[in-house]
Amino acid sequence: MAKTKTSPKSVSQQPPATDGDKRFVCVHGHFYQPPRENPWLESIEVQDSAAPYHDWNDRITSECYAPNGASRITNKKDEIIRIMNNYARMSFNFGPTLLSWLEDSAPRTYRMILDADKASASRYGGHGSAIAQVYNHIIMPLANRLDALTQIRWGIADFELRFGRKPEGMWLAETAVNRSVLDLMAQEGIKFTILAPHQCARVRRKGDAANNDGWLGTPDATVDPRHPYTIPLNDGRSIAVFFYDGPNSRAIAFEGLLNSGEAFGRRLVEEFRPPAAGVPDTAQLSHVATDGESYGHHHKHGEMALSYAMHWIEDERQACLTNYGEFLEKFPPQWEAEVVEDTSWSCQHGVERWRSNCGCNGGKPGWNQEWRAPLREALDYLRDTTAPLSEEFARPLLNDLWAARDAYIHLINNRSRTSTANFFEAHQAHELSEAERIDALELLELQRHTQLMYTSCGWFFDEVSGIETVQIIAYAGRVLQLAAKLFGERGAALEAEFLSILERAKSNIPEMQNGAEVYRRYVTNMRIGLEEVGAHYAISSIFRSYPEDGALFCFDVHRDSHEIFNSGRGRVALGRARVRSRVTEENENICFAVLHLGDQNLSAAIKPYVPEEPEQLEAFTHFSAEIGNAMRRANLPEVIRLIDHFFGNMSYSLTSLFADEQHRILNTILNRTLSEMEDSLRKIYEDHASLLHFLIESGIAAPPALALASSFAVNASLRRAIEADAYDPVEIERLLNRAETDQIELDTHLLGYTAGQRMKRAMIRLEAEAAGDVSAAGAIHSAVAIASSLRNMPFDVNFWQAQNIWNDLLRRSDKTYWTEDWKESFKQLGEAMNICVDQLVVEAGVSAF
Numbered sequence: 001m002a003k004t005k006t007s008p009k010s011v012s013q014q015p016p017a018t019d020g021d022k023r024f025v026c027v028h029g030h031f032y033q034p035p036r037e038n039p040w041l042e043s044i045e046v047q048d049s050a051a052p053y054h055d056w057n058d059r060i061t062s063e064c065y066a067p068n069g070a071s072r073i074t075n076k077k078d079e080i081i082r083i084m085n086n087y088a089r090m091s092f093n094f095g096p097t098l099l100s101w102l103e104d105s106a107p108r109t110y111r112m113i114l115d116a117d118k119a120s121a122s123r124y125g126g127h128g129s130a131i132a133q134v135y136n137h138i139i140m141p142l143a144n145r146l147d148a149l150t151q152i153r154w155g156i157a158d159f160e161l162r163f164g165r166k167p168e169g170m171w172l173a174e175t176a177v178n179r180s181v182l183d184l185m186a187q188e189g190i191k192f193t194i195l196a197p198h199q200c201a202r203v204r205r206k207g208d209a210a211n212n213d214g215w216l217g218t219p220d221a222t223v224d225p226r227h228p229y230t231i232p233l234n235d236g237r238s239i240a241v242f243f244y245d246g247p248n249s250r251a252i253a254f255e256g257l258l259n260s261g262e263a264f265g266r267r268l269v270e271e272f273r274p275p276a277a278g279v280p281d282t283a284q285l286s287h288v289a290t291d292g293e294s295y296g297h298h299h300k301h302g303e304m305a306l307s308y309a310m311h312w313i314e315d316e317r318q319a320c321l322t323n324y325g326e327f328l329e330k331f332p333p334q335w336e337a338e339v340v341e342d343t344s345w346s347c348q349h350g351v352e353r354w355r356s357n358c359g360c361n362g363g364k365p366g367w368n369q370e371w372r373a374p375l376r377e378a379l380d381y382l383r384d385t386t387a388p389l390s391e392e393f394a395r396p397l398l399n400d401l402w403a404a405r406d407a408y409i410h411l412i413n414n415r416s417r418t419s420t421a422n423f424f425e426a427h428q429a430h431e432l433s434e435a436e437r438i439d440a441l442e443l444l445e446l447q448r449h450t451q452l453m454y455t456s457c458g459w460f461f462d463e464v465s466g467i468e469t470v471q472i473i474a475y476a477g478r479v480l481q482l483a484a485k486l487f488g489e490r491g492a493a494l495e496a497e498f499l500s501i502l503e504r505a506k507s508n509i510p511e512m513q514n515g516a517e518v519y520r521r522y523v524t525n526m527r528i529g530l531e532e533v534g535a536h537y538a539i540s541s542i543f544r545s546y547p548e549d550g551a552l553f554c555f556d557v558h559r560d561s562h563e564i565f566n567s568g569r570g571r572v573a574l575g576r577a578r579v580r581s582r583v584t585e586e587n588e589n590i591c592f593a594v595l596h597l598g599d600q601n602l603s604a605a606i607k608p609y610v611p612e613e614p615e616q617l618e619a620f621t622h623f624s625a626e627i628g629n630a631m632r633r634a635n636l637p638e639v640i641r642l643i644d645h646f647f648g649n650m651s652y653s654l655t656s657l658f659a660d661e662q663h664r665i666l667n668t669i670l671n672r673t674l675s676e677m678e679d680s681l682r683k684i685y686e687d688h689a690s691l692l693h694f695l696i697e698s699g700i701a702a703p704p705a706l707a708l709a710s711s712f713a714v715n716a717s718l719r720r721a722i723e724a725d726a727y728d729p730v731e732i733e734r735l736l737n738r739a740e741t742d743q744i745e746l747d748t749h750l751l752g753y754t755a756g757q758r759m760k761r762a763m764i765r766l767e768a769e770a771a772g773d774v775s776a777a778g779a780i781h782s783a784v785a786i787a788s789s790l791r792n793m794p795f796d797v798n799f800w801q802a803q804n805i806w807n808d809l810l811r812r813s814d815k816t817y818w819t820e821d822w823k824e825s826f827k828q829l830g831e832a833m834n835i836c837v838d839q840l841v842v843e844a845g846v847s848a849f
Contacts, residue, residue, distance in 0.1 A: 023319035024285045024327055025268050027306065028194060028244065029292030030171055031065065032095035033057055034457040034468055035136060038658075039449060039478040040528045042554035042583065044101070045659035049467070052753075057098070061106045064296035064303065069112030070804045071307040079836035082311070082843050083807045086303060087116030088123065089310050091323040092292060093133045093171040096158035100413070103162075108804075117163050120323060127325030131169035132159040132190070135409075138454040139354045140172055140181040141342045142376070146402055147383075148181060150451060152188050154409040161413055168325040169193060173456050176344040176351050182241075183233040192240035192324055194289050196345040197223045200243050201338040206230070215338075226271065226284040228328060229337035240333055242324055244289040245271060253290045258299040261308025268309065269318040283331045286319070346460075354459040362462040364508070371464040371505035375515055378501040379472075382479055383450045385494060389487045390443055397440045398427050404440075405447045412448065415582050434585070439486065441584040446482040449475045464505050465512045470522050473502075473515065477523040530555075530579045530588040535606045535652040536661060538592035542573050542602070543665050553658070556580045560589075560611065563624060565631035569598040572631055572639060574624050576609065591620050593627070593643045595650070597636070599669055602654050605647035619646075682713040689742075696743055714739050715747045722754050727762075727782070729789035736794065748795035755790050756798035759833075762786045763805040770809055770817055780825045787832035799833045806830055811844050 036044045036057060044055045053059035073082040094102075094113060102110040113130075120129035134140060135154035143151065152170070159167045169192045170185055177195060185193065200223040208214025216222045225245045230238050248267055251257040257264050271286040295302040313319050342350045352358035355376045357369040394401035404427040411423050424432060424440075432440060458472035480498065483491035505515030512518060533555050537546070541562060548559050562575040573594040580587035589611055594604040609616045623646045630638040643650060654662060689710075695702050702710070718735045721728060739746055762783040768776035790797045806829060818826075830837040 021320045022281055022283050023269070023272050024283060024322040025310075025313055025319045026091050026285060026287040026322050026324060026327065027268075027310070028091040028093075028287065028289040028324075029068075029295060030093055030133075030289065031098065031292035032093075032133070032137060033060060033098045033101075034455050034471065035097040035452060036471060037101075038526060039452070039474050040526060041658060043660075046663055047467070057101050057105070060293060060297050061102065061109055063300075064293050065102065066106065066109045066112075067296045067303045067800070068292070068306070069109055069116070070800075070807070071303040072803075073304065073307050073311060075836060075839075077836075079834055080803065081836045081839040082307070083803070083840070084307050084311075085112055085116045085119065086295070086306055086310070087113055087129065088119040089129075089321055090306070091129045091131065091287075093131045093169075095133050095137055096135050096155060097137075099158070099162055114162065124323050124326040125329065127168065127323055127329065128163065128165060129323040129325075130159070130163050130167070131171055131324070132156055132167035133171040134173055136452055136454075137173040137456050138451070139174060139176045139344070139351055139456050141176050141178045141351050142354060143454065144383075145180075145184075146387075147451065147454070148184055149188075150402075150406055152185055152190070153406045154412075154451075156188060156190075157409045158413060161410075168328075174344040174346050174351075174354075175199065176342075176354075176456075177339055178341045178343075179231070179233065179339060182231055182239050182339070183237060186233050186237040186239045190239065192228070192242060192328055194242050194244055194324070195339065196343075197225060197243045197246045199340050199343045199345070200229070200241075201340045203229060203335050203337045206334055206336055223337070224335075226273070226286065227282070227331070227335065228285075228324075228333045229335045230333040231337055231339060240328055241337060241339070242285075242287060243337075244287055248286075249288040249290050252288060253294055253298070256299075258294065258302040258305040261305040262312055264305050265309035265312040265318070269313065272319070282334075283327070285322070285327055285331075287324075354456060364462045367462050367508040369459075369462065371507065371515060372459050374501055374504035375459065375464065375469070375473075378498050378505070378515070379453050379476060381501060382453075382476055382494065382498055386446065386450065386479065386483055386487075386491075389483070389490060390447065393443055393486055394440070395429075397429055397432065397436055397443070399429055400427070401443075401447075403427065405444060408444045408448065411444075438585050442482050442486055442586070445584060446479055446486065449478045449482070453479065463509065463512075464507050464515050465509060465518045465522075470518060473519055474523045474526055477519065477527060481527055530581070530586065531590065531606055531608070532656070533557075534577065534579050534588070534590040534592060535604055535656050536658055537577060537579070538573065538575065538590075538594050538606060539602065539604050539652065539654065539657055540661050540665065541575065542571060542594050542596050543668055551582075552579075554582050556582055563628075565628055567631045567634045567636070570631070570634075570636055570639075571596045572627055574627060576611070576620065593647060593650075595636075595639060595643065600654055600666070603650035604652040604656070605643055605650045606652060607647055678712070678716045681709045682717065684709045684713070686713075696741070710742055711744050714742070714744045715751070718746070718751060719754050722751065722758050727758070727786050727789070729785060732789060746795060751793070752795045752797055755793060755795075756801070759783075759786060759790055759797065759799055759802040760805075763802040767805060767809065770812070772817070780822055780829070784825050784829045784832065787829055791832050791834070803833050803835060806833060806835065807840070807844075810841065810846055 033056065036047070036055060038045050044057060047055040050056045050059045053062060068086040070083050071086050072080050073084070075081050099110065099113070102113070117128040117130040121127060132155045134151040135158065136151070138147070138151055140148050140151065155170060156167060166189065170190045172181065172193055175195050177199060182193070202215040203222045204214035204216055223243050225243050228240045228242050231241055232238050248271065251267065257267060268286050268288070272284050275281040291298070295306050310321060313321060344351050344353070347353035347358065347360045349358040349360065353360040354372065356373050361367070361369050391401055398404045407423065407427060411419060424437065428440070453472045453475035455472050457468040461468060463469070476498070480495045483494050485491070499516040499519060502515035502519060507514055507518070533552065537552055537557050546557065546559060550557055558578040560576040560578065562573065565572045574592070576589070576591045578587060578589050589609055590606055591609045592604060592606045594602065596602045609620065611617060623642065626642050627639060630642060654665065657665065714735060718732065718739070721732050721735060762779070765776050765779040766783050769779040787802070809826070827837050830840070
């Protein structure tokens, strides 16, 4: 665990930097994950490699993004004395696609990030600490001009939507840069970016151009990270660059510097140098830049080391914390620089990691990355071939395809009817019909996926069949599907040439063969249409109740009818529904039949129908009546015959479900079985408990079957008791004593997780009580009882989310509900969750106690 011992001094709000301050520290975190959404569902499906979390975004949020929004500093008793939002004191960028996921899936963390930017603006002279990022992390020097502009413009627009202001800086994916990219950024109003020191080609003092151009030495000898540089560009434009401290950044990422918060802070301030004799004392900036995931994901408790380092720097008045925008305003560059063309921070060969077998990889012995070049060639072919087809197709629909594509980010972020209407009002060539709108939206989706398929992570690692590379090939698969639909035979012909190029992308795994086989094995089965969405809806409707109008991934489903007939274990669901894509507005009416014979034995049939044609509705109504009659007679063979006759065949099954729903339904089926097993094992244990006690007292090992039944029964009973709404600490204590007496090993990981979730539920109820919800009355006493019980468990309980809610309640301005009894209980609650209440109250500036 990171060493985060507290300083004896209290910490107050740091005063704004002034011209008299000369020593400044800035820590930049590049927070980013590649987009992982299924291109057809716009949702991340379950990723088993991230277990026990749903997916890698979920896991890294738990380990890094959320903890940095509420990081702990503890005392020697390991009690929490400060909870701070690291984002408010550091400099940071978040990938737009990651922020979109956080907004939907982790709204509390998302709000912490936005709030931190506002707080940092107050702290740092009006300069928020968030900077923008090129949209989906493509390697900009390898992009054509149109794509590079779209990446910059989408990044800026997304930033403005989320943070409510224009970005001052922009992060380049992998810091990959050339002069042309910098010039495009400057044209779009970006003031600065951050690069690695080895990306500096040469420097000179401003005004030294007359002295043989004034350029100095080699990069290693001349670049000084402690001040910014100006890069002169075309037509009098320029952009500022901060070259980060390379050794210190590497120490954070790879050398364990985050093992100690104080050592981290000392390392940052050791970079300051006394002024040379006769040289005026100028401001110095000690700054580092790493993947933000270093703080908690790559290095456990790294966020705590960061918190402590920043507070130590302030407590001991070692320097002033700042961000790049504030420092740039107060201390404009006095030096000019040129960048080394086509370089990055993570490839010593420039940008070859994203187009050739340069040797930069994950290090698998004997593997090569010759597949990188044909992969890029295949994507370039797809982009460059669809571009003129798209322009031709767009001509009667849109005023300017590329202007519409740049503006499409506003629809990506907000697909409401108003937003869509405003978009078409600005970009349509004429009043579009419903069919033309669908065509235009599908064309823009094709263009969006040509951007997503260049996400840099697809080339970063060892193998063409890795999940990151499969992801970008899947985006290409979506491009091919849309091209075939929109451009007819010319679009359909693209797939063959695309795959012929991918065949040259040889896999390091013999059975994978090449990129074309990866496409066929993984991407082909991902491709869906509205019928497949309808099949998913129909099958899952057997196991869950949908509203008349509901959302299913990026689709809306309107239910026209739905009936379920039961006969013994057999069930049949019949229905009609309208499926509509919220992305492209494409829609289709379907009717369906689902036959479930218990457990995993399920078959379904789907076909389109036209509700405006009375004979089709009449035929389905007659079919439904026949199915009802057959089910009442328990004549399942007749049911199957009727379904086959009406639909042709039953071509869908549980395997047709999208991954998350398949997991959910299988868990539902399994849970029934497991519940029966739990009851049986619990009865076996209880019937033979006295025998087990006797064996233990006699020093005789219990037979494996009895030991297994005992372990399963007690752990299951404990889990249920902890989860119970009516929390009973006496029953839990009884079960723990029984486990100790019978020498039963506890499943500490599962029980610890369950206990943490139970405490979170108690705190959510407490929030409701604080908000005046009468139904939650008494929640404070219940929360205290649960916390007091859980803190004494013989396993670790993660109170992290519960502690955050306690801290939020402490800082609420409305405390009308804070009676003396409530305050005393609230204090006991904090202490039970290992919070040093008195000190946290002082830090929060709260006078309630």
